[in-house]
Amino acid sequence: MEPSNHKFHHPYEPYDIQLEFMQKLYQCIEQKHVGIFESPTGTGKSLSLICAALTWLRDDERRSLFGEVKEGGLDWLEQAELKAQQQQLLETRKELEDKLQSIRDKNVRKQGHEYPIKKVKTDDQIQEHDLVLDDYESDRERNSKSKDEASLSSATLALLEKLQPAKSTSDEDQDQSRTRIIFCSRTHSQLTQFVNELRKVRLSSGVSDTGEQEVIKHISLGSRKNLCINPKVYRLTSTTAMNERCLELQKPGISQDQKCAFLPSKVSSEDKERVEAFKDNMIAQIQDIEDIAMLGKKMKLCPYYASRSAIAATEVITLPYPLLLQRNAREALGVEITDNVIIIDEAHNLTSAIADTLSVSMPLSHLELAQKQLLGYCQKFKNKLKGKNRVYIAQIIKLLKSCISQLQQAGNGKTVEASLLASQLIAGTGTDQIQPHKLVNYIQLSKLIFKIEGYAELLDQQAQSRLPASTNCARKQLQPKGVLAEFQSLLVALMNPASEGRFFINRGEQELILKYTLLDPQAHFEEIVKEARAVILAGGTMSPMGDWSEQLFSYVEPQRLETYSFGHIIDKANVLVRPLSQGPSGVDFDFTFANRRSETMILELASVVEKLCFHVPDGMVVFFPSYDYLALITSLWKRQTGNESAFTRISTFKQIFQENKEVNVDDLLREYSNSVISGRGALMFAVVGGKLSEGINFADKLGRVVICVGLPYPNIQSAEWKAKVEYIERMRYAKSKSEGMPEADCKIRAQAARREYADNTTMRAVNQSIGRAIRHKNDYAAIYLVDKRYATPRIQAKLPAWLKESVRSGSSLWKVVEEDCARFFEGKQN
Template identity: 45%
Template sequence: MAKLLSLNPPLGKSLSLICGSLTWLRDHKRKAFQQTLDQAACDDDEPEWMVEFAKRDSRRAITEKRQEFEARLAKIKQEEERLKQAQGSQERPRKKQRVKEPESMGAPDDESQFILDEYDSETDEKKRPSDSGGVDGLSASTLALLEQFKGKLSTQGQDEEDDNTVKIFYCSRTHSQLSQFAGELRRVAFPSSIPSAPDSEDQDDLSKLEERVKHISLGSRKNLCINPKVQALENSTAINERCLELQQSGVAADKKCTFLPSKDDEALKLQFRDHALATVKDIEDIGKVGKQIGICPYYASREVIKHSEIVTLPYPLLLQKSAREALNLSVKDHVVIIDEAHNLMDAIAGIHSVTVSLYQLQTAISQLTTYARKFKTRLKGKNRSYLAQVIRLVSSIADHLRGIAGLTSPPEGSLRFSDLMAGKGVDQINPYKLSRYLQESKLARKVDGYVESSEKPQPGQKSKTTMPVLFHIQSFLLPLMNPSEEGRLFYQKNNDDMVLKYTLLDPTNHFREIVDEARAVILAGGTMSPMSDYANHLFSYVAPERLGTFSYGHVIPPTNLVAQSLTRGILGSDFDFTYEARGSEKMITDLGRTIATLCQVIPDGVVAFFPSYDYLSQVLNIWQKPIPNGSGQTTLSLIERKKKILYESREAVKSTDSLLQEYTEAVESGPGALLLSVVGGKLSEGINFSDRLGRAVFIIGLPFPNIRSAIWQSKIKYIEEKAYRHGSGSESEKKANASAAGRDFYENSCMRAVNQCIGRAIRHVNDYAAIIMFDRRYDTPRIQKKLPGWIQGSLVASVSTKPAQMTVQRLSKFFAEKS
């Protein structure tokens, strides 16, 4: 089992991870290299001078091979630098055999391409659903292609690194974050993994090997496809399916994708590998290399993995088993680093959760029925039978949702899996066989292709950019056929439609395979507090001695931070933003007056975070009302005397970039601005409000999830039942501990969101800011313990007498000293 380390560094996180992990890796490789030499010369019967000679000879042979590889990469690096300096020159020519990609697989009137291939469910009975519950979604043709490429993408006789060499897999949420990581990776250099020679004679020519960091960035077809016709589809599912279609054995040679690596492309694959490793490249750079050389970077990058020291990839490619299999990626005995890990549990749950609407189900029924009627006489036995089963199952689900919509039932609630499978004849469906049929038969691809060809495109109409309905329905049916114990079904009435959601409540088992296989798993984040959830819910099966947690303080001195809770407003109202009390117009008015007063003494930019878009809208409506005896003034006008007010909305009237640009201009050109945001919104993560952009962060209330929602009630019930099963002691003690576990999980979810917002300000060692938390609950020890350590260390005790006035005085003095 892997050792686990959870890091919570504040700043310079990427560089810290790079330096620590790659220093360890080079040291590990150096020791492994020495062990190889020792094992090669371990014959005790030989004289010592012969043993030493054998060691030196082996060392020289391996090193010279490394030197040759490094020299080749250095030459390519110089070539790339020359090309950058002469960017006006023409692009490199592609391979001669590259031909223009055809518009379509067949003639527009050729409907035979949409007929299902003959299917026999009895020929593959030895196959079993995967450990992930059969949700992998890979068809037989896809698996066959993967096996095909395992053999194709080999570089026999050229392997400078063995597949078993320990690597670092670095994973983050987005390619943008991975590109930033690549930028940090370019800044560092590390000693060679070749150990120093035992005597000075060999030092000059062997120990001075300059060993560059070898890195590859992996992405999906959508990120890396260079086939213009396929890339134009834009939608990920459509691109994946089109790519696979162009590789089928029945496709004419002149219609296949000409960028696909073939047996004749060994030289191009080596060229791609060397260019990919010559310098640290992000995902866009990898795509450009593929275009320049004329080879598919999606497939060619697979071969580069075994020559790399560090592999970067986004969450979905690592956390989803089917994605790892598609990449032929194994983390066994390697080091896995997951950045932005405060999102990890939600990310795993999101990857394995699916939502469909009643409208989508009805559309799917219409498409399936139309297809079945069209090809009724041309479909053979098994296909006809399974197609009828799919129609019955989807109809059963739609009928049940329509039944709920017609009742005076709550707007949302939970469902049993059996409820959706109560239609006529559905109980006779074999879930495993139907699940396998959906994955292997290409049904969704054939039906969608026929529907698309039947629809007459309008002039100037763009290709569709959303997932085809039947693919979406299939992604829901697969977990429905093989539900996991941690999965639950919920419905929600949404205006004129009904929404059905399969939700994963517990990510433990889906992440466990990575943990069990990896040499070490490191979770890192700038604000991961509170961290108890990771030990209790993600790594509950890991022995305590194998789970390490570290939290580091902030780089700023304590004098650069003022942090405090504010329990009462300038007009004397208690700040109680619980769901039941937060609608008080008197308190909301006092909140606005207090913020207006604070903005008088806080320079430049202030960012305020509210619990939800709905509550922010409610607050703005009240702030726009005239103040009693205020000569027509409003709360908003009081604030705007000192700060321009900007706010984000759910409708996204302005793009995030334009909103931030307007905010930046207001801060830089005047006395400042107040940006009203939402916890969990677009501005609460990944945005840095450093220096003048974030001299203060206001947190309004605690953004607890809706405890009345069916999903959260199920989550808490699941946590409590799990804690009860694994608890010890008397019956009453087990019940009390289970209840405490549910409450702690609920509070932690809220506080992780709060801590992310707090972390938007103070981004470097010389930065300074104030953190003000508006709510009496922030004054309780239980909530304060869930704040980041660097906040707790600077937290100012709340005063009972005129707390708002005392806060104004404190902030006035703080910022006066910084000016």
Template identity: 45%
Template sequence: MAAVDKPRDFHHPHTPYAVQIEFMNILYSAIEDGCVAILESPTGTGKSLSLLCGALTWLRNHQSKTIEEQLAESEGEDDEPEWVKAHAREEKRRRLLRERTELEQRLKRVREREKREKKAAEMAANVDRRKIRRVNVETTTENDDDEQWELDDYLSDDEDGGRPKPSNEGDGLSADVKELMTKLGMTIPGSKKEEEEEELPDQTKIYFCSRTHSQISQFINELRKIDLPPPLQTDIDEGLCSDVKQLSLGSRRNLCINPRVSKLSSTMAINERCLELQKSGTPDEKRCQFLPKHDDKIRPREFRDHALATIRDIEDLADLGTKMGICPYYASRAAIKPSEIVTLPYQLLLQSSAREALGISLKDHVVIIDEAHNLMDTISSIYSVTVTLPQLQRCNEQLDFYLTKYRNRLKGGNKVYVMQTHRLLRSLTLTLENLSKQQKEREVPSGDILAHHGVDQINFNKLQKYLTESKLARKLEGYLLSQQEEEQKSKVQSRRGNGRVLDTSTNPTSPDAVPLLTHIQSFLTALTNPSSEGKIFCSVTDSKEWCLKYMLLDPAHHFRTIVNEARAVILAGGTMQPMEDYTTHLFPYLPPDKIRTLSCGHVIPSENLLASPLVKRPSGGDFDFTFSCRNDPSMIDDLGMSIANLCNFIPHGVVCFFPSYSYLDLVVERWQKKTKDGVPTVWERLGAKKCIFRESNEKSGVEEILRDYKIAIDTGKGGLLLGVVGGKMSEGINFNDNLGRGVIMVGLPFPNPNSPEWKAKKEHVESMAYDTYPLRKLSTSGEPGIVDEVARKAYAKAAAQAFYENACMRAVNQSVGRAIRHINDYAVIVLIDRRYATNRIQAKLPGWIKSSMIPVNSGGVKQPGMSEGRVVDVVSRCAKFFRGRK
């Protein structure tokens, strides 16, 4: 009889569901085989624990296997006596154990010390805690001489476009970075200096990313529940322990403990201020006091040991830095190599510049991206940038004012590149001013932007390097701020200077603000990208300002570096359908055998979910919320009456999602319209069934709405919450139990196909599909045949349409998945639109919803269990579903 493979022990803290075991096995094999995996596991199925247990079990098995392979390596020649080989193996075993136990023993002592400190703190609550000296915020304008804002010499005839580098800078690191790395006890690449303590090896690790720090904190709480065996089992206690070495990474905004810096309002302003406090030549009293002294190697190592000794989230790490008086943003880097799992927001992982700043190498490590349903949009957002006409005009005015003071002092490279920057800014401004006069949103060829003032002759790469190295943006902003402060002190509204006046009263420069030139520089960087990756548009912002927007169209290029470096990449989410977008548009270069996909079913019993399309209007005809039909007043009235009928039989809380804020406003306005004969309005009829709550487009108020909604449900009144797909209610908020016994989706939230951005996206997808159309063979010889051009164009158009529909359905899936949150939960999902009854749309729903979908009779012979898609059919099924439930 064939041997049966022993099931893997994933060290799950609970008895795992069958779908969790399937999920963990697929995850494990994908990592082992070095693949990309796209995994969907509905919320409520224990996805986080499945990710952790599957990945960490592989990691510990991999560590054990590596150790065993090292121990099994032969020591000495084959003809040597067995006792010599045995002695060599034992010596090697002890050496490996010693290398692996030194850090573990230190971490064990840290844990014991922290336990003692915690116990002492609990026994003496009135003990004074150590306080970090707070330094008053100092202005940087003490020097009345304007020389501090003058640019340092820059040699334009240098081949690299900048000042000559000292011989020791061949590694690409600046002097400031090297000085900081030395302070933190980190090894400088290429340096021959030997450290007193041998550098820790780069442990094979898991990089776990999610969208927000709050989601990562939830993940860390799950990590604390897992008990893993040590990577090497021994007969005696040699210091090895099973605790996972975890590290949280974040930005300066999350980890800065310097009050002079952390109080600034923007992330970029915090970054800029932090770098200023580290500059060479800055007096000690003005430097950041939380960076260790040059000869202090003890505190960074102590911080590393404390950071790894226990599982900490980002707030814990910041508190640790405050307690130890050391910058956690920089000190945490020394803990990256010996860690086993590193958690961070995926925005920091997706940007190559952020990875370099944090000292992250993905080589042969495992990358897990949770909540990956928005991954492609996030990549596009990170690498897209917008500059408005007022920003360009303001930056032009600032540079003019700066040149009034310093024009005659500029020489060499400074003169060349500052004047190039000036010409480029004027060209961008003139281009956008001319485009705005046409009052039309449109795509803008890059050649049109570079058509003025000889801008097409500028070497963009050299100019970019100059702007980065010269810190022109910071000098410019600093000078303007100093002038502004002088004007405020003297209570003068304008300053005379060589015939040039800058009015700072209307648009003052803020010390917290990101330098305008820095922001515009990111747009200039985008202009250097290949035209196949993105497009430039002239459009109008929400604040009605004309702008130039670079939009990334192809996210595959920027994500490919991560895929190429990592051992395996795992994309996981509660709603990953439709998955073909990832395989087609994010991993088009990978062969099929390198991609694994899984869509798990739900853990709830089938009788706990009812999903049904609502197709027929009460007054006759179909519910059709396409753009051309959705404003029909009678259909909007039918919608309201249908929702009111559903609220008669759906208890407690009902969440209803609309395609957009503008359409929700239009519907509510119609429902509230008074009738001439005094008949109750649709809004009044809805209000008689449940308390109505409405999501607002305002940034605030979400917590208050949810609080009042919950109170209405808890007090037995019931609640109807009107939300928007893609809004604040459709993602990240759980409507579990009585908060969401019903989810209603009104229409399909298709993006505007006529917007310049979506026209460009569809054209890009169509072009890619056209180029990759599979050639038909005319014979068995293998020679390609004549391309059927009609079929090829149809194939390309179908690909663009599928991409467009997938964007819509991904948003729908994310919204309707808000209701079922655990194994005992139950709810109904009603999809109101005739298109939800089609196989094409239903195929793009998650499998766990499709399996509970009531089929609709489309005009043929009605089969048992089919619905007519009428309100009365759906209402009767809802009544039956909730009958007998508490």
């Protein structure tokens, strides 16, 4: 199928690289492929994604409706049936369009929304009788499947299938036949930017071949945290507690005055009318998550549940990708991925996002508090705890004691980090007979977390009420919340195969932390790839590309996986990329771990920064490998040498600003920008992987030069890093072995995979940092990569394509580099 519009309905005149991007994306979806698309920030990536995907969607809808006549044609009966179906669909669509247009007209005339609103009365106080556990029946334990189990990998689910066959449950009846675009990004703020771009696009109807336009049907989905409007629920800080409290208010048999007043009834005709009005108002115009939450508040109707009514009528669904990555979250939202198109923007750190979503960490103090809360609850309700409730709570307390003991023992040692197996965590007295999957099931079905946290909340309220009224002291949280939800996540992690992840004990800044780290992200992404029609990963800095096939798509047939790195829309003359191997005095820049503390080299770096400040107008940003190294360098630069320090000499050219872990980024950027705008100039010291290395715009005068000092390789002595690279080495070795390679070659390839992963991880972070400067077509900047390793083909090959084109290797003599810099900025100042 070819696109119906050669410009893909782009609202502006697209550049050549945008057209190429859209053509490749269209074909990738049409061919049901997995595509990795790299397009630099400032090239209109979001609009290109929207226009290509939606043009394909409308084209596909027309193809499905009008069909392709088979050889020999259709007989009269088939033609009549097809025509009848077409006519019925057209009439249905026209009725919907007319209704939605009426709503849009009312909004334009500012007549306000006209929909039925029900008055509700809510009591947001927790009552003690709400906190008693219901009797827990063992048959429910055997035949029900925990939602937490739905987030487990296929290997874990296969194991559980042997241990405890799960009873299948029917999904809610929904029309899922329509193909949809599911668009994901990291945060709701990024999705809001996408929604703003979506509003610019006008498309031909998918049910008409006349070119008539049809408004895009879109919905933003979120969690209860984003959409809940019931104070009984949204004031809870733990997501798990919010979920359980919400479900508690819907239980059959609960009195009407205790139920959620915002939840629509399935049998009330009045509530059905309200839901229908909510759906129509939601899709009549393209709205973001805040608009939908506000609509729910105005209508006194739960937007979390009511928004599902619109899914069947939508073409585009937006949601943060943590909600896509977990099957239980998708099912809770009613999102179906089968045969739909998945587009993940800002996907450069998708593998780490998957790992973060399914990794868990819990400080020792939280484990101790969880134990304290359980014991306190048992003491309060001991006469009402019977049967399975008593058994399972006792098991949870034993597990908590075992974990606490492991951390305390580790605290007596001198090691900063320790790795341990899941079996070691449950090695305490009486814990070896505990089955974690049954405990997870029990916690889910019994609503234990809501009950325990509700009791803790009640105690907190009582303690606050006893504070003297005359003190006027601010109410504050007396203890952390959500600790039992953290422990529940640890229990889920205990069920994962040892090959997928590992437990660690880390010595944090203040206390010991128990952490589960996922090592194999692809096991939890494979289901999405196999069920979706097409999967698109897009980002400004997806390079290096090698990791994607190895770490996320090793199961995808090579012919189905496509990678693209598109150029920039700026003139090549507006970008200068220069590897810098030596300084003005001829000192080599070798920031490897063994040499990075060399004072001679650090002072040589100061000389480079000082001389560049002389030639470069406006703002400069220098990225360092870590906060600790930045602190070391600035301390040496501030040391007096002769009449003044290197730091003082640099500050005569530009005002210096410095990122640190505690700094308020907004305030720091405001001061930096003011210094640039005032004409004083500014120099920002930042950290690769820090707060300023991602999502921050150093466009135009704010970033005329970006300097990257050294290569920010991870700490190779870290237990987590060792576990990750050992896993990668093991996987590559097994793959080579399965291909029949000799033993020696298998080992060589495994070691090469280890180095490749380290290089790729490092350069992806570098690429993300240096991409902060060039943000639009007329921007210009110079990029200096200060380390002799940047001059090697191995490292330069991992730069994005558009930056590789601008690399000037040439002579390493400082005189040549300085003249290059001066020529670059001549005539470019505004």
